[in-house]
Amino acid sequence: MKIKNICCIGAGYVGGPTMAVIAQKCPEVNVTVVDINEQRISAWNDKDVENIPIYEPGLSEIVREARGRNLFFSTDVDSAIDQADMIFISVNTPTKTYGIGKGMAADLKYIELCARQIARVAKDDKIVVEKSTLPVRTAQALKNILDHTGNGVNFQILSNPEFLAEGTAIDDLLYPDRVLIGGDIDSDEGKEAVNALVDVYAHWVEKDHILTTNVWSSELSKLTANAFLAQRVSSINAMSELCEKTGADVNEVAKAVGMDTRIGSKFLKSSVGFGGSCFQKDILNLVYISKSMGLNEVADYWEQVIIMNDHQKRRFAANMVRTLFNTVSGKKIALLGWAFKKDTNDTRESAAIYVADYLLNEQAEIVVYDPKVKTEQIYADLDYLNTRSSEENRKRVTVVNSPYEASRDSHAVAVLTEWDEFLKLDWQKIHESMLKPAFLFDGRRLLDRKTKEDIGFEFYAVGS
Numbered sequence: 001m002k003i004k005n006i007c008c009i010g011a012g013y014v015g016g017p018t019m020a021v022i023a024q025k026c027p028e029v030n031v032t033v034v035d036i037n038e039q040r041i042s043a044w045n046d047k048d049v050e051n052i053p054i055y056e057p058g059l060s061e062i063v064r065e066a067r068g069r070n071l072f073f074s075t076d077v078d079s080a081i082d083q084a085d086m087i088f089i090s091v092n093t094p095t096k097t098y099g100i101g102k103g104m105a106a107d108l109k110y111i112e113l114c115a116r117q118i119a120r121v122a123k124d125d126k127i128v129v130e131k132s133t134l135p136v137r138t139a140q141a142l143k144n145i146l147d148h149t150g151n152g153v154n155f156q157i158l159s160n161p162e163f164l165a166e167g168t169a170i171d172d173l174l175y176p177d178r179v180l181i182g183g184d185i186d187s188d189e190g191k192e193a194v195n196a197l198v199d200v201y202a203h204w205v206e207k208d209h210i211l212t213t214n215v216w217s218s219e220l221s222k223l224t225a226n227a228f229l230a231q232r233v234s235s236i237n238a239m240s241e242l243c244e245k246t247g248a249d250v251n252e253v254a255k256a257v258g259m260d261t262r263i264g265s266k267f268l269k270s271s272v273g274f275g276g277s278c279f280q281k282d283i284l285n286l287v288y289i290s291k292s293m294g295l296n297e298v299a300d301y302w303e304q305v306i307i308m309n310d311h312q313k314r315r316f317a318a319n320m321v322r323t324l325f326n327t328v329s330g331k332k333i334a335l336l337g338w339a340f341k342k343d344t345n346d347t348r349e350s351a352a353i354y355v356a357d358y359l360l361n362e363q364a365e366i367v368v369y370d371p372k373v374k375t376e377q378i379y380a381d382l383d384y385l386n387t388r389s390s391e392e393n394r395k396r397v398t399v400v401n402s403p404y405e406a407s408r409d410s411h412a413v414a415v416l417t418e419w420d421e422f423l424k425l426d427w428q429k430i431h432e433s434m435l436k437p438a439f440l441f442d443g444r445r446l447l448d449r450k451t452k453e454d455i456g457f458e459f460y461a462v463g464s
């Protein structure tokens with residue numbers, strides 16, 4: 001079976017880049033990405049590709065090449081579903097904020113709405129692909145909805161979790177470590193559906209990098225991968241606190257342990273804490289699933305990864321206050337970086353939000369500079385916490401366009417995102433414009449201690 005028309009529901013950080021790459025690599029397949037968010041779709045269709053809603057290195061070039069040829073963005077969800085042979089569901093699956101499982105379970109309402117819409121619209125057989133990250137056994141719920149349409153349409157459900165990381169999405173999509181496809185491999189129809197999706201990826205991914213499994217293994221592998229990755233960051237961050245107390249340096253420790261090929265060197269960079277829309281959400285989801293199956297030890301084990309991460313963010317902010325003579329009240333503090341990591345404009349769960357909130361509770365005046373994040377987003381992130389009124393947030397937090405403006409007359413500068421441009425700043429000039437003693441806090445182990453101390457900074461870095 002050859003796929004000719006693909007529809008992707010959800011034009012977000014995953015749907016947009018993933019479909020752009022599929023369209024680029026499969027010019028004979030029409031790919032339509034749909035979303036209910038009109039603003040987002042009109043940004044994807046903006047004449048100037050630099051205005052597409054997601055910043056990812058290399059993405060705008062691919063959109064320029066494929067958009068209008070075989071890549072389309074639309075709000076007409078029904079038509080795209082109707083025309084597609086294969087439908088990816090790539091909608092958000094946030095942590096529930098109400099009812100049973102509040103604060104832990106994944107909220108599957110958007111997924112269910114998609115399934116119901118597909119059930120209502122589809123007139124011929126479709127392959128439905130779970131691209132969103134979902135609790136294990138969600139495919140069963142989708143199947144229950146899709147198998148009760150009464151109109152004789154057959155659906156095959158596949159799980160094809162996405163492993164891209166933001167900031168490197170295009171490279172991750174072009175050269176994936178593996179592509180994972182779960183399906184009903186015990187039936188001929190299931191195998192045919194799996195093979196149809198394998199053929200899509202085989203346009204650019206070597207066959208031995210495309211893994212096929214049963215649906216449940218695929219769903220659970222995605223949660224497992226994120227839990228393992230986040231666990232490494234929490235492990236090294238736990239060591240960073242011990243390093244600060246003992247004179248060891250966390251970068252040296254990470255290098256020494258990472259050279260053991262059994263451990264490996266990636267994801268051992270100590271930081272102010274991991275952020276991003278997924279690590280916390282997916283681990284909480286894993287904890288919830290484990291608890292609901294009575295696996296309390298399993299749940300507690302993974303929950304500790306989150307507890308450690310919260311501690312790291314709080315500890316960083318508390319150390320700033322302590323160092324600034326136990327008070328930041330009325331003091332101007334510059335935060336360099338707001339995105340949860342470099343090379344993305346995504347701020348979801350960014351450590352910077354929590355550090356800022358902590359410092360605001362201590363009555364600091366905050367000035368933020370980030371090269372890619374919009375001012376309204378910074379205020380929206382703070383407002384979302386509901387710690388204080390939005391007027392208060394606007395009064396006490398200023399967003400500026402230059403790191404030099406942010407630092408001027410400040411008591412302290414904190415680097416919270418590892419943007420490359422912070423390496424190249426004129427730190428001498430920044431030091432001169434600050435109040436003395438000038439404190440510099442490196443939450444990313446980005447800056448060189450010696451040169452900063454030579455300039456005259458009081459320098460503090462995570463894990464040393």
Ligand code: NAD
Binds near residue numbers: 010
């Ligand atoms: P996102 O919030 O950026 O995008 C989701 C989009 O879906 C939104 O634009 C929303 O308007 C749209 N949507 C929701 N319900 C809809 C409906 N019924 N019809 C049409 N559109 C609808 O989310 P994202 O970051 O792209 O994440 C999507 C999924 O992929 C999540 O499950 C996430 O865990 C997973 N994931 C994310 C990443 C990442 O790096 N962001 C990586 C791997 C996996």
Ligand code: UGA
Binds near residue numbers: 164266268269340341
């Ligand atoms: C992560 C995974 O890496 C992806 O494989 C996965 O697809 C994705 O989650 C998802 O499911 O959403 P992402 O959150 O985009 O990707 O970015 P990461 O590079 O994993 O970074 C996450 C956070 O951990 C960032 O705040 C980053 O700064 C922090 N981090 C990462 C560290 O503090 N130290 C490290 O060594 C690595």
